[in-house]
Structures are given as structure tokens and as C-alpha cells.
Amino acid sequence: xxxxxxxxxxxxxxxxxxxxxxxxxxxxxxxxxxxxxxxxxxxxxxxxxxxxxxxxxxxxxxxxxxxxxxxxxxxxxxxxxxxxxxxxxxxxxxxxxxxxxxxxxxxxxxxxxxxxxxxxxxxxxxxxxxxxxxxxxxxxxxxxxxxxxxxxxxxxxxxxxxxxxxxxxxxxxxxxxxxxxxxxxxxxxxxxxxxxxxxxxxxxxxxxxxxxxxxxxxxxxxxxxxxxxxxxxxxxxxxxxxxxxxxxxxxxxxxxxxxxxxxxxxxxxxxxxxxxx
Amino acid sequence: xxxxxxxxxxxxxxxxxxxxxxxxxxxxxxxxxxxxxxxxxxxxxxxxxxxxxxxxxxxxxxxxxxxxxxxxxxxxxxxxxxxxxxxxxxxxxxxxxxx
Numbered sequence: 586x587x588x589x590x591x592x593x594x595x596x597x598x599x600x601x602x603x604x605x606x607x608x609x610x611x612x613x614x615x616x617x618x619x620x621x622x623x624x625x626x627x628x629x630x631x632x633x634x635x636x637x638x639x640x641x642x643x644x645x646x647x648x649x650x651x652x653x654x655x656x657x658x659x660x661x662x663x664x665x666x667x668x669x670x671x672x673x674x675x676x677x678x679x680x681x682x683x684x685x686x687x688x689x690x691x692x693x694x695x696x697x698x699x700x701x702x703x704x705x706x707x708x709x710x711x712x713x714x715x716x717x718x719x720x721x722x723x724x725x726x727x728x729x730x731x732x733x734x735x736x737x738x739x740x741x742x743x744x745x746x747x748x749x750x751x752x753x754x755x756x757x758x759x760x761x762x763x764x765x766x767x768x769x770x771x772x773x774x775x776x777x778x779x780x781x782x783x784x785x786x787x788x789x790x791x792x793x794x795x796x797x798x799x800x801x802x803x804x805x806x807x808x809x810x811x812x813x814x815x816x817x818x819x820x821x822x823x824x825x826x827x828x829x830x831x832x833x834x835x836x837x838x839x840x841x842x843x844x845x846x847x848x849x850x851x852x853x854x855x856x857x858x859x860x861x862x
Numbered sequence: 863x864x865x866x867x868x869x870x871x872x873x874x875x876x877x878x879x880x881x882x883x884x885x886x887x888x889x890x891x892x893x894x895x896x897x898x899x900x901x902x903x904x905x906x907x908x909x910x911x912x913x914x915x916x917x918x919x920x921x922x923x924x925x926x927x928x929x930x931x932x933x934x935x936x937x938x939x940x941x942x943x944x945x946x947x948x949x950x951x952x953x954x955x956x957x958x959x960x961x
Binding site for chain 2 (some may be wrong): 599607611614615618619621622627630631634637638641644645648649650652653656657660661664665668669672673675676687691692695696698699702703706707710711714715717719720721722723724726727728733736737740741744745748752755756758759760762763766
């Protein structure tokens with residue numbers, strides 16, 4: 586058996602360690618994808634997608650693409666998914682899906698079409714690659730020789746130089762657009778904002794009242810009390826669960842003036858109180 | 863097992879992402895499903911690179927990652943500006959362009 590055949594056989598057969606990692610990480614990745622679809626909460630969806638991307642990153646490393654695996658973990662789970670979570674927190678974490686079906690039977694049709702698409706793609710892939718003998722990345726132009734990172738860099742700066750420059754143009758366009766969209770377009774001066782506020786473009790012209798500050802509590806979850814002793818509902822943030830109003834019954838009574846005053850005869854007893862009458 | 867199992871996993875992940883785009887209403891979740899589809903394609907590119915014995919597939923996966931990053935920046939900016947004018951991130955609500 587020549588050395589070439591041994592190499593080819595080694596490339597065809599997958600080592601036991603790789604098989605074990607595939608059968609652990611593959612179902613994890615698939616489960617993460619399914620969990621992303623079926624999770625009600627958008628934050629849970631994002632975390633399931635993080636699970637999928639981490640599993641895929643490790644699978645890249647197993648598949649002789651170590652640099653791509655690390656870039657996957659750093660760029661996707663580190664940067665892109667954190668951006669997603671950041672926007673989710675800005676939009677509001679309780680922004681779940683509406684249950685109103687605009688198109689009738691759309692979800693059922695989508696599920697059927699999805700199963701059909703999955704069957705078609707998986708069937709086509711499984712049939713077409715049965716006879717393929719993988720070469721493996723042992724050659725000097727792949728992972729051999731000076732290694733994976735060196736060869737990727739060489740490819741990027743020789744064969745793929747023009748697409749590489751195009752991505753720089755794409756990235757700088759995206760960065761400029763992200764900045765312009767946030768900061769330049771639609772920026773109003775303070776005077777215009779005041780006019781708009783009193784024209785009713787905002788909910789109310791004045792800022793919301795601050796939370797209540799008592800001797801016993803100064804958290805933002807504490808409701809402020811109006812002059813008549815009732816709770817000002819606008820002083821409570823919607824997201825944070827407010828402290829129960831009953832807990833501040835003493836303060837409410839004190840502000841309203843209905844609290845029991847100190848009793849001068851309390852120490853003497855009830856019989857003394859009856860004496861003058 | 864052969865490396866082609868990775869291609870089956872990639873096809874399954876792509877299908878899951880496509881179904882998610884069709885089913886979910888939240889624009890951010892729809893966006894995440896698109897990211898899942900791009901990831902599935904990346905997995906198949908890496909596997910093709912291994913089957914062919916060259917690094918071209920891995921370089922293409924890098925380009926896909928770059929495009930995905932740029933797309934996320936632009937798309938999330940659009941979602942944020944829609945949310946600021948409409949107070950909703952549901953794709954059903956944004957059926958008119960101006961109001």
C-alpha cells in the first residue's frame with residue numbers, strides 16, 4: 586500500500602474523536618436552531634442561537650479550520666449576537682410575537698413547506714455525496730506546510746485580493762450608514778423639541794414624576810405620593826415590579842394627615858380617661 | 863461516518879432558519895433566522911473545503927462572515943428606526959413605508 590493510498594484512507598475515515606464531537610455538537614446545534622424558532626421570548630431565541638453558533642465554531646475547529654472556528658466564536662457570538670441582545674434590550678425584552686394571523690393558515694403552510702424543503706435538500710445532499718471521497722487538508726497549500734493561517738492569508742492577498750478590497754468598501758459603507766442613520770438624519774434642536782412637545786407629539790409636555798423617597802425606602806420601585814396621599818402611578822417604571830402600595834400605608838396616612846396621633850392617656854390606662862365624664 | 867454528515871447537518875440548519883423566517887413575526891428574530899441560514903452555509907463551505915482539499919471554501923466562509931456583519935449593522939439600524947417611529951418591531955405592523 587503506497588503512502589498516497591494511506592493518506593487518502595486517513596482522509597476518508599473520520600477519527601473516533603471527531604465522530605464523538607460531531608454526534609454531541611451536531612444535535613446541540615440543531616436543538617439550538619429549533620429552540621430559537623420555538624422560544625416565545627426573543628432573548629431566549631438569541632441565547633439559543635448563541636448555543637448553535639458556539640457548537641458550529643467547535644465543529645469548524647474539528648474540521649481542520651481552526652482559525653475560522655475562533656473567528657466564528659469571536660465575531661458571531663462575541664460581536665454580532667451581543668449587538669442583537671443590545672438591540673433587543675433597547676426595543677424591550679417583552680416584545681413577543683403577536684398571535685394575530687394576518688395571512689390565514691400561514692404558519693401551517695410555512696411548516697409544511699419547511700418540512701418539504703428540508704426533505705428535498707437533505708435528500709439531494711445525501712444522494713449526491715454518497716460516492717464522494719474527501720481529499721482532506723493535508724497538502725502544503727492547505728493546512729500542511731506553513732499552516733492554516735499562513736495559507737489563508739496567502740489566498741486572501743493573492744487570489745482573492747479584489748473581493749477582499751470589496752469587503753473593505755462594504756464594511757466602511759455599513760459603518761457610515763449605521764452612523765448616519767443614528768446621528769445625522771432626523772436630529773432636532775432643543776427648541777424644535779419643545780415646540781413638538783407642546784403640540785402633542787409626545788405623550789405629555791412635562792417629564793414624568795420621580796419615584797418616591799421615604800425614610801424606609803428610596804428605590805425607583807417606590808411609588809411617589811400625591812399631596813392627597815394617593816399613589817402617583819406615573820412615577821413607577823413599567824418594567825420594574827413596583828413595591829406593593831400596602832407596604833407604604835403608614836407613610837400614606839402620615840402624608841394625608843389621617844394617622845393616629847399620640848395618645849396622652851396611653852400610659853395611664855383606660856379608667857383614667859373615663860374619670861372626667 | 864463521513865464528512866458528508868456535516869452537509870446533512872448544514873441542510874437541516876438551513877431549513878430550520880428558512881422556516882423561522884416564514885413563521886416568526888418579530889423582526890429581530892427573523893433577522894436571527896437569517897444569521898442561522900448564513901451559518902449553515904458556512905458549515906457546508908468548510909466541509910466542501912475539506913472534501914476538495916483546498917482552502918477556498920474557508921476563504922469564502924470569511925467573506926460570508928464579513929457580509930453578515932455588515933448586514934447586521936444596517937439591518938439592526940433599520941429595525942431601530944422603524945421601532946422608534948412605530949413603537950413596534952413586528953413585521954406585520956410595518957406594511958406602509960411612510961407612516
